[in-house]
Amino acid sequence: MKEQLSAQDLQRIAEIGREAERACDEASSEAALEEVRIRYLGRQGVIAQAFRTLASAPPEDRPRLGQSINALKAAVEEAVQRRAESLAAATRQTRLADERIDVTLPGRGPLSGRWHVLSRTMEEIAEIFIGLGFEVVEGPEVEADHDNFERLNMPPYHPARDAQDSFYLGGGWVLRTHTTAVDVHVMDQRRPPMRAISYGHCYRRDPVDASHSPMFQQLDGFMVGEGVRFSDLKGVLLHFARAFFGPDTRTRFAPSYFPFTEPSAEMAIGCVICGGRGCAVCKRSGWLEILGCGMFHPRVLEMSGIDPERYTAFAWGMGVERPAMLRHRIDDIRLFYEGDLRFLRQV
Amino acid sequence: MRVSLEWLREYVDIDIAPDVLAERLAGVGLPAEEVVRVGEDIVLDLEVTSNRPDCLCMLGIAREVGLLLDRPVRFPDGYAEHPRAGRRAGRARRTASARREAEDRVRVEVEDPAGCPRFTAVVIDDVRIGPSPAWMQRRLEAAGVRAINTVVDVTNYVMLETGQPMHAFDCDRIGTRRLLVRRAHPGETLETLDGLARVLEPEMLVITDGTKPVSLAGIMGGRDTEVGERTATVLLEAAYWHAPTIGRTARRLGLRTEAAARFERGADPNAPPAAQSRAARLLAEISAGRTVGEMIDVYPAPVRAATIRLRPARASAVLGTEIAPAEMVRILRALGCRVTSGRTLSVQVPTFRADLVAEVDLIEELARVYGYDRVPATLPRGDTTPGTMAPVLAADRTVRDTLVRCGLVETLTLTLVRSGPQLVDGDPRAAIANPLTHDHDALRRSLVPGALEVLATNAARRLEDAHVFELGRIFLPRGEGGRPVERRSLAIALMGRWRGGWNVPEDQALADLHHLRWMLDALLGELALPVDDVRPLSDAPADLAGASPLGPARWWHPGRSADLHVGGRAAVRYGELHPDLAAASKLPHRAYVAEIDLEALYVVAAGRPAGARVSDEIPPLPAPPPIIAARVFTGLPRYPEVERDLAAVVPDTVAAGRVEAIIRETAGPWLEAAELFDVYAGPPIPTGHRSLAYRLRLRAPDRTLAADDAEEILTRVRIALRTRAGAELRE
Numbered sequence A: 001m002k003e004q005l006s007a008q009d010l011q012r013i014a015e016i017g018r019e020a021e022r023a024c025d026e027a028s029s030e031a032a033l034e035e036v037r038i039r040y041l042g043r044q045g046v047i048a049q050a051f052r053t054l055a056s057a058p059p060e061d062r063p064r065l066g067q068s069i070n071a072l073k074a075a076v077e078e079a080v081q082r083r084a085e086s087l088a089a090a091t092r093q094t095r096l097a098d099e100r101i102d103v104t105l106p107g108r109g110p111l112s113g114r115w116h117v118l119s120r121t122m123e124e125i126a127e128i129f130i131g132l133g134f135e136v137v138e139g140p141e142v143e144a145d146h147d148n149f150e151r152l153n154m155p156p157y158h159p160a161r162d163a164q165d166s167f168y169l170g171g172g173w174v175l176r177t178h179t180t181a182v183d184v185h186v187m188d189q190r191r192p193p194m195r196a197i198s199y200g201h202c203y204r205r206d207p208v209d210a211s212h213s214p215m216f217q218q219l220d221g222f223m224v225g226e227g228v229r230f231s232d233l234k235g236v237l238l239h240f241a242r243a244f245f246g247p248d249t250r251t252r253f254a255p256s257y258f259p260f261t262e263p264s265a266e267m268a269i270g271c272v273i274c275g276g277r278g279c280a281v282c283k284r285s286g287w288l289e290i291l292g293c294g295m296f297h298p299r300v301l302e303m304s305g306i307d308p309e310r311y312t313a314f315a316w317g318m319g320v321e322r323p324a325m326l327r328h329r330i331d332d333i334r335l336f337y338e339g340d341l342r343f344l345r346q347v
Numbered sequence B: 001m002r003v004s005l006e007w008l009r010e011y012v013d014i015d016i017a018p019d020v021l022a023e024r025l026a027g028v029g030l031p032a033e034e035v036v037r038v039g040e041d042i043v044l045d046l047e048v049t050s051n052r053p054d055c056l057c058m059l060g061i062a063r064e065v066g067l068l069l070d071r072p073v074r075f076p077d078g079y080a081e082h083p084r085a086g087r088r089a090g091r092a093r094r095t096a097s098a099r100r101e102a103e104d105r106v107r108v109e110v111e112d113p114a115g116c117p118r119f120t121a122v123v124i125d126d127v128r129i130g131p132s133p134a135w136m137q138r139r140l141e142a143a144g145v146r147a148i149n150t151v152v153d154v155t156n157y158v159m160l161e162t163g164q165p166m167h168a169f170d171c172d173r174i175g176t177r178r179l180l181v182r183r184a185h186p187g188e189t190l191e192t193l194d195g196l197a198r199v200l201e202p203e204m205l206v207i208t209d210g211t212k213p214v215s216l217a218g219i220m221g222g223r224d225t226e227v228g229e230r231t232a233t234v235l236l237e238a239a240y241w242h243a244p245t246i247g248r249t250a251r252r253l254g255l256r257t258e259a260a261a262r263f264e265r266g267a268d269p270n271a272p273p274a275a276q277s278r279a280a281r282l283l284a285e286i287s288a289g290r291t292v293g294e295m296i297d298v299y300p301a302p303v304r305a306a307t308i309r310l311r312p313a314r315a316s317a318v319l320g321t322e323i324a325p326a327e328m329v330r331i332l333r334a335l336g337c338r339v340t341s342g343r344t345l346s347v348q349v350p351t352f353r354a355d356l357v358a359e360v361d362l363i364e365e366l367a368r369v370y371g372y373d374r375v376p377a378t379l380p381r382g383d384t385t386p387g388t389m390a391p392v393l394a395a396d397r398t399v400r401d402t403l404v405r406c407g408l409v410e411t412l413t414l415t416l417v418r419s420g421p422q423l424v425d426g427d428p429r430a431a432i433a434n435p436l437t438h439d440h441d442a443l444r445r446s447l448v449p450g451a452l453e454v455l456a457t458n459a460a461r462r463l464e465d466a467h468v469f470e471l472g473r474i475f476l477p478r479g480e481g482g483r484p485v486e487r488r489s490l491a492i493a494l495m496g497r498w499r500g501g502w503n504v505p506e507d508q509a510l511a512d513l514h515h516l517r518w519m520l521d522a523l524l525g526e527l528a529l530p531v532d533d534v535r536p537l538s539d540a541p542a543d544l545a546g547a548s549p550l551g552p553a554r555w556w557h558p559g560r561s562a563d564l565h566v567g568g569r570a571a572v573r574y575g576e577l578h579p580d581l582a583a584a585s586k587l588p589h590r591a592y593v594a595e596i597d598l599e600a601l602y603v604v605a606a607g608r609p610a611g612a613r614v615s616d617e618i619p620p621l622p623a624p625p626p627i628i629a630a631r632v633f634t635g636l637p638r639y640p641e642v643e644r645d646l647a648a649v650v651p652d653t654v655a656a657g658r659v660e661a662i663i664r665e666t667a668g669p670w671l672e673a674a675e676l677f678d679v680y681a682g683p684p685i686p687t688g689h690r691s692l693a694y695r696l697r698l699r700a701p702d703r704t705l706a707a708d709d710a711e712e713i714l715t716r717v718r719i720a721l722r723t724r725a726g727a728e729l730r731e
């Protein structure tokens, strides 16, 4: 036992420190490092032994010796820690490298669903009119002949009925030829002012071809109030055309004939295919007819008990397929009802 | 209406290009379907709306062109512009002897002046039948009318020129020398010019020789009195008929002629004399005949031109644009009206404009000529109204969104179906009385056949993975002549892979019954509707014929299908499509199909009493209360849960639903969830049995559960499973 703290002892401590650091740096795995840690910092480790020799040191040397051993311990702990971190980083690095996958492989997962393009189009148009204060309602597909025709100023054998050749069910029931019939129900049950639209299945007895389907979708709307003007009809429909087809859409109103409106008009938009220069779709005219409209005939209002002197009304009706076909460049109406998934997923 | 420009120029000067003319005509409501060059000539095919019979002739179009270009219209030789009624009497006196000369040849009587307000006849002698001159044939052809012979061509020419249809009888073949206009007798027949024997009905107007019909009034002449090679004397008829009678007759007989098209839309009562004199002039011109005496004119009650009061202020208010009263007067006069000025205008409309009967008709004429494009675009004034969506439509949107999130593609199929036997046969369907084809002669009463057709269509096109739904109405028939009940319904059909991509094992990619059930649970969850009961169809009694909006059980695999009961009624039927149907439809995979009585779900969701009868009618228009109630937040749990697993070995005859029900019933209020996580059959489980493993999540709202609490609950559940389901509990 040494009587006195010698320079040799201190040097020995420094040496242990250097050895420990070297051992840490040389540890090539987390397990090897753990061995090093136990060798130096374990309960039976080098540093613990050093502390135990402290008791035999001369009292006056103990503080200084103790300090040195504590410093050694801290230095070794730090070395172990530093090495542990660098080993962990390397391990992570390796794992990440091992986990590399071919990110160019295609995706994998459930097939996605989709709204039918016509449902989506109808909702979209409805939203435009909701924004203009219209109420969206619905009505039956089977109508009384009276409500579908007579209430709209078309008595039996009226020449205008030719354009709306209809399916009958017997008992005077007809598959509605237009959702304008819904307007009649709304006017029967409400008092002005009112604004409403409706949409859904309509039926006409047309042979099937690329532009005719015996069942199709129509969207109708009307507004009744004091001082409702033909110019308001133009303004509301212009807003619709621009909201649906784009802000630069041009519209054109030309006289037409519907027994239930007077004046009657047809609205065309500048051809969205050719920009108005003329193409096969617009038959070289640069214009596409989109909808029929007009001011409700006074008799139509009268039949719903609305005073046509006090109130005026405008109304319009449009097939939904056509705007959808124009927007999505669909060339055959039958595609809507065939259920071919390649079509339904595309549009 | 095909309009030859060469012909049109006879009546009005046109110095603008054909395209510009077409554009201008479209602006007043006469759009050209096409503009085609025919030799030297240009032909505009104008679309004429059914309210404008006055535009079904060259003079009518000339009038519109004159109005547009501010040019006068030249009337042809022999034609006086709509001579006014009333002069007739004087002229009749003056020419009484001449008329008698004609009347010696034939006597005309009208028994039904309501059906035939005016009838004129002219006798033509020295008739020469042969081809008409080339210029006339060319014009007829340009108008789309085939040239036949001098006399027939002249009648057609005059109709195309003046709008007044005419008919030529071979005078000598009217043996009785008498024409009597009356309604047909029941069962009477007439062979028309087209060679068909027509059976007439009492409402139909006919021209007879006093005993039998010789012509179908206003529509088509009779074969017996047809003008032919040997005709020497002709009787030219020009009349004015009751428009609705002609329209109904033409439709009843399916006989749509140029004449009928003009009469049913409303002809001009003053046109017959003008047409007769024009025809006589033309026949003389082409040396095809000579008029005998004067025209016979039976016109007991002359039609008076209507006079309409027009308020200029009202017109401007309705249109939303100021049109000066002087401009209104100018427009109306150019249209042929007589206008008396004042604060309100008194407007006498010409008799060729039968469509102008009320002030609003004149307002339309003003707008039409003034130009729709000159009316500004404004937004409605006055109180705004809230824009809303009917709750039922908002509910439809929720349903579509939910199913789309589940990976389903929405389809729309025709509601028109076959009434006869079909692959997927259901209950009787509402029949269409006048179908276009046999494939579309009834209304669907289920969405399932349509959904299967979509699967089959896609399969036939080698698209084997199809996951679709349709939301729409079905139609439940209600007896002969009854209005079918329209009911909101929903169908889902699944076939093939629902997961796409490489290396996905088939069994994990193919849709199956449980996949379908997962979708139904998602839907019901979104509507906040709990399932009361799941009843396998194998346990169900035979279908209640015709009473259910759900398809018959035979469409489904008997061992792989069930009804979900919601709100006290079977509202969902789902399962695997019956393999026989799948095979008949040539489906490449098993298909899974659900039919949902959506209307019943909406009724329950709207909070109406369970078991309440669903209305047969479409809900009345005033909006019902919101269908999908807002979900209520019940708070996040405040104490930790305790989870315990439990595996019950039960005979195969015990349904999982039964096991789950027992767990729920006996576990008590602290059971938060009982989730099935493993189903196992095979060693060491005895055959005919399977193991169902559940994870039970227990939680008390007011304290942390102790292990003892959980054990007590588990013990209770185990005992119940043992005694009520014959279960062995595995640890």
Ligand SMILES: [Zn+2]
Pocket: A271, A272, A273, A274, A275, A276, A277, A278, A279, A280, A281, A282, A283, A284, A286, A287
């Ligand atoms: Zn175009």
